[in-house]
Amino acid sequence: MSNPVLVEVTRGRLVESRHRGIVAVVDGSGKLVRAIGDVDAAVFPRSACKAMQALPLVESGTADAFGFGDRELALACASHSGEPEHIAVAAGMLAAAGKDVSSLECGSHWSFDQSVLIGQARTIDRPTALHNNCSGKHAGFVCTACHTGTDPRGYVGYDHPVQAEIRGVMENLTGSLLAHDNCGTDGCSIPSYAVPLRNLAHGFARMATGEGLAPLRANASRRLLEACMAEPFYVAGSHRACTRLMQTAPGRIFAKTGAEGVFCAAIPEKGIAIALKCEDGTTRAAEAMIAAVLAGFFAAEPDLHQALMAQANRPLRNWNGIHVGDIRVTEALA
Amino acid sequence: MSNPVLVEVTRGRLVESRHRGIVAVVDGSGKLVRAIGDVDAAVFPRSACKAMQALPLVESGTADAFGFGDRELALACASHSGEPEHIAVAAGMLAAAGKDVSSLECGSHWSFDQSVLIGQARTIDRPTALHNNCSGKHAGFVCTACHTGTDPRGYVGYDHPVQAEIRGVMENLTGSLLAHDNCGTDGCSIPSYAVPLRNLAHGFARMATGEGLAPLRANASRRLLEACMAEPFYVAGSHRACTRLMQTAPGRIFAKTGAEGVFCAAIPEKGIAIALKCEDGTTRAAEAMIAAVLAGFFAAEPDLHQALMAQANRPLRNWNGIHVGDIRVTEALA
Numbered sequence: 001m002s003n004p005v006l007v008e009v010t011r012g013r014l015v016e017s018r019h020r021g022i023v024a025v026v027d028g029s030g031k032l033v034r035a036i037g038d039v040d041a042a043v044f045p046r047s048a049c050k051a052m053q054a055l056p057l058v059e060s061g062t063a064d065a066f067g068f069g070d071r072e073l074a075l076a077c078a079s080h081s082g083e084p085e086h087i088a089v090a091a092g093m094l095a096a097a098g099k100d101v102s103s104l105e106c107g108s109h110w111s112f113d114q115s116v117l118i119g120q121a122r123t124i125d126r127p128t129a130l131h132n133n134c135s136g137k138h139a140g141f142v143c144t145a146c147h148t149g150t151d152p153r154g155y156v157g158y159d160h161p162v163q164a165e166i167r168g169v170m171e172n173l174t175g176s177l178l179a180h181d182n183c184g185t186d187g188c189s190i191p192s193y194a195v196p197l198r199n200l201a202h203g204f205a206r207m208a209t210g211e212g213l214a215p216l217r218a219n220a221s222r223r224l225l226e227a228c229m230a231e232p233f234y235v236a237g238s239h240r241a242c243t244r245l246m247q248t249a250p251g252r253i254f255a256k257t258g259a260e261g262v263f264c265a266a267i268p269e270k271g272i273a274i275a276l277k278c279e280d281g282t283t284r285a286a287e288a289m290i291a292a293v294l295a296g297f298f299a300a301e302p303d304l305h306q307a308l309m310a311q312a313n314r315p316l317r318n319w320n321g322i323h324v325g326d327i328r329v330t331e332a333l334a
Numbered sequence: 335m336s337n338p339v340l341v342e343v344t345r346g347r348l349v350e351s352r353h354r355g356i357v358a359v360v361d362g363s364g365k366l367v368r369a370i371g372d373v374d375a376a377v378f379p380r381s382a383c384k385a386m387q388a389l390p391l392v393e394s395g396t397a398d399a400f401g402f403g404d405r406e407l408a409l410a411c412a413s414h415s416g417e418p419e420h421i422a423v424a425a426g427m428l429a430a431a432g433k434d435v436s437s438l439e440c441g442s443h444w445s446f447d448q449s450v451l452i453g454q455a456r457t458i459d460r461p462t463a464l465h466n467n468c469s470g471k472h473a474g475f476v477c478t479a480c481h482t483g484t485d486p487r488g489y490v491g492y493d494h495p496v497q498a499e500i501r502g503v504m505e506n507l508t509g510s511l512l513a514h515d516n517c518g519t520d521g522c523s524i525p526s527y528a529v530p531l532r533n534l535a536h537g538f539a540r541m542a543t544g545e546g547l548a549p550l551r552a553n554a555s556r557r558l559l560e561a562c563m564a565e566p567f568y569v570a571g572s573h574r575a576c577t578r579l580m581q582t583a584p585g586r587i588f589a590k591t592g593a594e595g596v597f598c599a600a601i602p603e604k605g606i607a608i609a610l611k612c613e614d615g616t617t618r619a620a621e622a623m624i625a626a627v628l629a630g631f632f633a634a635e636p637d638l639h640q641a642l643m644a645q646a647n648r649p650l651r652n653w654n655g656i657h658v659g660d661i662r663v664t665e666a667l668a
Contacts, residue, residue: 002336009594009615012518014528016378017594017615020354044350107653110452114444121455132653184346185658194348260343260351280614281343281351319441319466324519 003037011325019285026201028211042194048258058220062147073227074234075136081237082111093139104129106188173203204273208266263290337371345659353619360535362545376528382592392554396481407561408568409470415571416445427473438463440522468522507537538607542600597624
């Protein structure tokens with residue numbers, strides 16, 4: 001059975017392109033609150049699970065020992081755009097551990113954001129690992145290794161203590177076994193583990209509610225999600241969906257995207273979390289889907305509902321600014 | 335009924351994302367040689383039909399009057415990357431008509447190609463309409479208007495003689511009625527008309543074979559396709575799929591992409607043309623699909639078949655150059 005079309009892209013009076021997807025909304029107990037498509041399908045969370053991967057940074061006492069505040073914790077959970085402020089915080093995290101960019105094993109790339117890339121092209125010869133969208137997460141790994149007395153070298157490896165610890169944390173949160181057979185290598189070279197979409201949502205619901213978690217983990221989870229909601233610019237960047245979604249309902253919505261059309265979110269006050277994947281891996285569609293699913297939980301607050309739906313359904317303009325079509329969610333999501 | 339999955343993106347041992355699509359292969363008589371999915375679905379050809387839109391430039395005698403050779407004709411059919419050579423030829427076309435960049439109505443944008451964009455950012459303040467990927471096509475429109483004694487101003491409009499002429503040409507080629515109800519506005523502001531995919535393929539088969547076309551149109555069609563095959567860099571640019579496909583079999587394959595996952599191609603010696611669309615509008619998938627469909631026609635030439643399949647199935651590497659997965663076509667296309 002096919003997953004349903006959740007997002008349409010129109011031109012003139014016709015639908016030009018269609019995006020299918022799966023959506024799981026789960027509460028802290030693991031109960032499916034809403035399900036669209038095959039929510040038992042295994043999905044690589046990619047960068048959407050960075051907040052889970054940042055738990056050892058807090059639980060180990062590293063964040064406190066190094067004096068990290070909301071910005072550093074948000075950046076550890078981030079896929080940032082490589083804006084100067086992001087680079088500065090990542091460099092500061094490494095400096096706190098007596099390290100520098102040479103400790104990062106994530107590789108380097110130019111910003112994915114066109115306006116940031118243009119600025120980079122005009123000011124630097126080439127990007128470094130600090131410009132990698134994952135540099136905050138990797139700085140957190142290096143810091144955690146240093147603080148816990150582990151050699152950080154090789155920290156991206158499956159068998160390195162940093163990744164072994166993360167694997168245990170994510171098994172606990174998602175209730176899924178993580179091992180070589182569901183493991184792939186992420187863009188930044190660390191392991192990424194495919195888990196059923198509903199389990200991924202349950203993991204974030206546990207983080208948002210603390211339900212079923214040991215107090216240390218529940219506290220660290222709350223601290224990380226609150227840091228992201230307090231400093232949404234450091235989770236993504238200017239004009240980015242994660243940042244905008246969290247700015248739309250300050251302190252009430254956590255949202256994090258991942259490559260290949262994944263999006264996760266949590267609404268702590270509602271006790272739920274969302275995980276979704278656009279079947280074809282397209283970001284524009286995942287962004288529309290998450291905004292619409294989030295909006296569904298705020299029907300009683302018309303302004304907030306409308307602000308979220310304006311991120312789900314939006315006009316497409318051409319190079320002359322002419323309105324040529326729309327991205328819009330389908331009935332299945334409305 | 336859903337269109338089948340034609341391209342998979344893998345990570346580790348798992349499929350991470352899936353792309354569905356429709357494919358029509360048609361001969362000069364209109365006979366369906368191969369069909370996958372709903373080939374009667376209406377599809378906006380977008381830039382894939384630029385060679386059709388360039389016919390008036392040749393048929394009107396404009397190209398000859400202005401001394402245009404293969405490079406100018408290829409650029410009139412192009413979605414170029416905005417490399418310096420592309421800009422120079424577009425500017426030369428306008429100069430031949432006594433015009434300049436101020437005559438272009440396509441709007442402006444930075445190059446879609448990262449390495450070209452970096453070069454642009456370091457050498458210009460902002461892009462002009464000459465940098466627009468459609469500037470060659472638009473220069474052709476301006477030249478055609480000037481040569482035929484029509485005021486070029488407003489040439490992007492539905493009712494301007496240039497667009498009316500193109501509409502008639504495309505109705506003749508595709509055998510489809512084109513009017514307001516199947517018309518959308520393209521990225522560069524000219525009309526784009528949605529036609530059944532099989533009709534789009536038939537239009538290119540007519541261009542490739544001359545079958546059913548008046549001699550003037552048959553000759554102009556052959557001249558345009560031959561110009562693109564002779565100067566494939568001017569149809570797209572460095573490292574681009576259209577350019578690479580045509581370079582793989584010089585003078586034997588014509589190929590042209592369009593936005594939202596469209597790809598058209600023709601193999602004149604086989605008397606067929608191909609039109610396809612990735613349902614979700616993704617370029618990476620459309621590129622894999624067209625390479626695989628083309629390869630199917632060269633099974634008797636193992637080197638060429640393999641060179642095309644290497645463009646259909648390719649490894650994905652991360653920022654550290656590690657092989658993390660693949661883009662590959664499914665059984666439905668193999």
